[in-house]
Each structure stands twice: as structure tokens, then as C-alpha cells.
Amino acid sequence: MTVTDLTSESRSSWTSRITNGPAGYGGIVADEQWAAAVRRLADLRNATILAHNYQLPAIQDVADHVGDSLALSRIAAEAPEDTIVFCGVHFMAETAKILSPQKTVLIPDQRAGCSLADSITAEDLRAWKAEYPDAVVVSYVNTTAAVKALTDVCCTSANAVEVVASIPADREVLFCPDQFLGAHVRRVTGRTNLHVWAGECHVHAGINGDELAAQAKAHPDAELFVHPECGCATSALYLAGEGAVPDDRVKILSTGGMLEAARQTSARQVLVATEIGMLHQLRRAAPGVDFQAVNDRASCGYMKMITPAALLRCLTDGADEVHVDPDVAAAARRSVQRMIEIGQPGGGE
Template identity: 45%
Template sequence: MEMTDRINALKAEKNALVLAHNYQRPEVQDAADFVGDSLELALRARKASEDIVVMCGVDFMAETVKLLNPSKRVLFPNLDAKCPMAAQLKPADIISAKEEFPDASVVLYVNTHADCKALADCCCTSANAAEIVGKMPSDVVLFGPDANLAFYVQRRTKKQVVAIPSHGFCRVHDLIGERDVAKAKSEHPSARIVAHPECVPAVQAMADAICSTSRMIDFAQKSEANEFIVATEVGMLHRLAKENPGKKFHAALPDATCTAMKKITLSDLYYALEDEKIEIEIPPEIAAKALPSVERMF
């Protein structure tokens, strides 16, 4: 029996739902019940009726699924799949920023850990960051941990957006530079450029569209163009090509690979289901404070 068939059999046997992020390995995406970006995954997890939810992504995603499903068993196939950007923001950073800006609202990217979410007024994803920040009651909004996304939000709201930390970034998106995009454009002159808002401002300025990975799907489907240069993690090209047959997608930087996202293998997924490990637990006192900020982003 093929590994995917064995995984499907275990899903049926154990009444399990497998979620996978767009940056996962192609074979893991294909074995999942649902593939999406952070917002899509959170929305799907929120309405899960299964007994077990397996999150194929990185650590903060598994935590978010557990926050939304406190009574369910949430499994995370590989504890080494840790998001470096999420680790850049600590609760102490938020507390310090609040001391400097006591009247500021705190909006945190969902790419943060639960102990930070517990200090936030609201969470957001790249798909709804500008909308949520724009609705905050204060003139100043503390936003973290991605400074490039903070720049993107600042340009689309009337708020003063203060990045915490000031240097926070996604290592993968920060690697994609102007020269990479220009080179890809020279090789594919008719292609439209679509960039993730975690990209540096110079790359954002070169893009025909700046959007979350879920909105990249919409952009490609609705565009009259048949060729696209994609400035995000290369795993996204699998879903783009799968859902847009007949259209071509080129990585702005072919080396833009998130090693944390690629930690989870089909074998990891299989054994997570077989052994029902590794189960995510969040201290109740943290979960109680973190959940409201997550719920407010919907």
C-alpha cells in the first residue's frame, strides 16, 4: 500500500482532519484534506468536527489550531518545524513597547506564539492585516513581528504603525531582492509579478499585486495573464499550478525555501496519525488570554 493510501486509511479510522500550509512539501499538500494560508487554515480549523486535527505547518500554526479547538486532540508531526520569525518576538518586547506607547493597540501577526498572542488586542494574517489595523481605536498600533508587513500595512492605513521588534522579518521573503525579481522579469517579460507583503519594500514596489498566498490564487485565476513571477516561498507554486492548469508560474527566487516548513515529511504525517503524537498542549492560563485575540481576527 502506498504511503498516501495508508495515511488516508488512518484518517478514516481515527476520524482525523489533516491541514497543510501552502509552503508544505507537495506530497504533504496532496495528502492533506485542506491546504491554505494561515487565515484559511484557521477558518477551517475553527469549524472542524473531527476528533483529531493534524497540522502540517510550523509551530505557531499548531498552537493556533489548538487555541481554536481546546477540546480536540491537535497533533503536530515534527517539533523541529519551528518558525524563526515567530521566535523573534517575545512577550517582553510587547510589554516594553506598551510602556513607550501606553495608549496604543496591539495587533500581532498570527505568526507569533501563544504567550505573545495573550498580550494582543487582536491577531491578523497577511490577508487581513491592513483591514484589522485600520479598525483599531487608537491612532498608534504596535504591530509585530514582521517589519515588512508593518510597512505594507502603514501604507494602507492612516495609523501610525510601530513595528515590534523594529527588525523582525521572514528569512525566506527577506532573501528575495530587487535583482532576483528583475532577473525573473527579464527571463519572462510578459509575466505579471505577484509578491507577498512579507517581501522587502523594494520588491513590493515592483509587484503588479501584493497579496497573501490565498489571494495569489484568486489573482492568478482572475487575471488574463497566463504567466506569473511569484515572490514568496517556492512551495506555493505547487498549489498555484494545481489550481490554474494552463498557466505558468516562476519563482522570483528558486532558492526561496523555508526549511522549517519542509521539516514535515509524509512519514512524519503517517506516524503522527499512527501513534497519535505529538500532541499540542497550551497552558490554560495562556490559552484563556490568547484565544480572544485570535477570535477577533475573523
């Protein structure tokens, strides 16, 4: 059976049920029949399915690989398949295309954006660079291809401190776009010539210090896993500094770092400050630990636009394809490659 044949079959049995609304594609239940159809279509398209840690559990479970966006993009570059289906938000699919320009990259719903990536544009960065012409630009990988193309070196939340520390101490640094990650880097490095862009992920910013303090008080024996993009990251360190929470129970971690810590923890309960999709992978990594969200409303609507219906539509129709201008991609690739050369690029956001 060819892709065309299966597409016709799928249209008759599946597509009539798919609905399309502002929150994404719906109308499909993620059952075993759906999963079998997804796997069959992926095989016929010679596609590998990548799912970010913040995706719906059903999307994570049907994917070939689950992880953070940069690690997944590196997997995509090495995968033998010539089509990449990236279940994540748009900048992530762009990064996969940047690192795999010869491959077809699809995102199940191109409307899946990112408030953090949108908080700085290429025009914004050009203007900022003009104010500090000798500064080194460090951009979080959670940025658009156009911003990466104007960047000297990218970073992840796992290696942001290492990347900034590699820059000569007398050079000014422009760090964008996440203000909370930037504040964390400044705090750890003690660097006073680090200028931080005032951007944020609306989901992580919404996990505040008061919530964290209340949860920590209610669960005094729990460890705290806190993503550095969170608005509560400073509060977590304050709680530790004041002795409200033992210092060794507070861990500021990337998503990849959370998974490693989950496998090693001896705690019976862990409070997690990040997007709630991460709980699925943490619970799989350490099923004997009680992982609870600091804020159980911390769900990214953009991530959740990658629905079972959207993934099925993507594989059936070959939509939505992601394109990056070759010149932009080449410049962006250099900033990502410089980061990889510094080291520890995995375990990204």
C-alpha cells in the first residue's frame, strides 16, 4: 500500500471526523486504533515522530522520541527517515529544519506558537545590538530562526551558565529572551555586564513564588524541581536560603535535568514547577515517586494544539510543512553549532 492509498483510506475513515477550531484540531479519540493508524502512516511516509516533554501524554506515547526541543532536533538530524514530524511548537520545528535542511519537516498545526519566542523579534534584536555594538549576543534556543540568525551563540537552560562563562569577562553580553533564565545566569555567574531582555514564557511566569511557598509548606518532606524559566525560581532559592526548605531539596533544573534527578531521587514526593506535560515523563522515569505540579493550571495552550486529530491530519495530508530561508538557516545553524562546541547542549529547555 502506498501513502496515496492509505491517505484515501484514512480520509474515508478518519478525516470526516476531524474538526478545526481556534484551539486546534479535534474530533479524534486517542485510542489503540488511532495509534495504529499513526504508526502505519508514519512508516509509509518514512517519517520519525518527535514529541516534546510538554505534549499530551497520548502524543508522547505514540512518538518515536520524546525530549526537549534541541535534543529532538539533533535526533532528527541523525535519523535515517527523510521526514520529521515535530510535535511541539513552531520554533522547535524550525530548529529541526535548521539542523536538517535536506529533510521534510512537518508540524501537526502551524498555529502552535510560543509566547517566549514571540517576546523578541529580529527587529527588536537588531535595535538592541545597535545600542551595544561590541556585545556578544546569547539567545535561548526558544527563539525563532530569524533571531538565531542574529545571535552569536545559542544556549539551553541546562548550559546557559556555561555558555555565558565561556565569554571573556570584559565583554558585554546581551541575553535573550527569557528574563527569569537570564536572572538565574546573572545570579550564578555574578556577571554585572549581562544585559537581560524582558521576555517570558507566560506559562512559566505564571508559576509564582507564593504558590511555591504554600506548596512547600504543605509538603515539608518533598523535593522541589524548579525550571529556571519560572517566576518562582528566585523564591525557591530564597526558601532554601532562609531555611524554610533544606538546601539540598531545592533543584533548579532543565527538563532533561529533571528526568535525570527523578531517576536518582530518594524522595517519596517531588513538587514540580514547570509545564504540567512534564509530569508524564517524570512519572514514567520514577513510578515510585509522587510527582505533583506546583501549579496544576500551568498548561501551554500552544503545546496542546498538537492534538491526536492534528497528528493524524499531518500524516495523512503531509501538513503543515515548515520552511526556513536558506540564508537565515545557515546563519542560525552557526549560532547553534557554536553552542554545541562549548559543550553540554543536550537536556535543553
